Amino acid sequence: GESVGLHLPTLSVQEGDNSIINCAYSNSASDYFIWYKQESGKGPQFIIDIRSNMDKRQGQRVTVLLNKTVKHLSLQIAATQPGDSAVYFCAEARSGSARQLTFGSGTQLTVLP
């Protein structure tokens, strides 16, 4: 069946280091991918998105990489800060779909002082 999954359920990094969070997807029809950040007790917050016609997209301290060949995307956070500690979800969809998004199970990122 269709699924979006994450390689690692938890990730701990030292403050100031770079973080890499990975995600695999299996729906070949998906052409739109999003990363969300969810802090404890809050709803998901949009971080960055990427379409299937791109391999890389950069935002402020974040970069998303998409490898369509192996159906894999990653979120890179530069100079990780304590405020980055949260659960990160990838989500996928077909662009223009009214059915909204299919989410992965999430990775808990912990930033160590």
Next chain:
Amino acid sequence: NAGVTQTPKFQVLKTGQSMTLQCAQDMNHEYMSWYRQDPGMGLRLIHYSVGAGITDQGEVPNGYNVSRSTTEDFPLRLLSAAPSQTSVYFCASSYGAVGTDTQYFGPGTRLTVL
């Protein structure tokens, strides 16, 4: 703008009781959705709406009803609560379909069914 608001924040029900989770947005968004999030899992789509008067089922619709009488409001009704419906419920809205606009999430309602 208040964004997406949800009430209540917490709710405890007994098996068989019914209730309505409220969701409202003041951004004039056409698209609204309800998701549930179980421990250690991602969000799963329950129902969604592409505009007032139009609703459709998502991935896990059983046991839930929705209606969309106005653009602003999208309530989720639990017909007869079951322990399996214990979860955190998130409402989301966007101006356009997936890929055309960012989806904004509310703060969530934590529901426990005893």
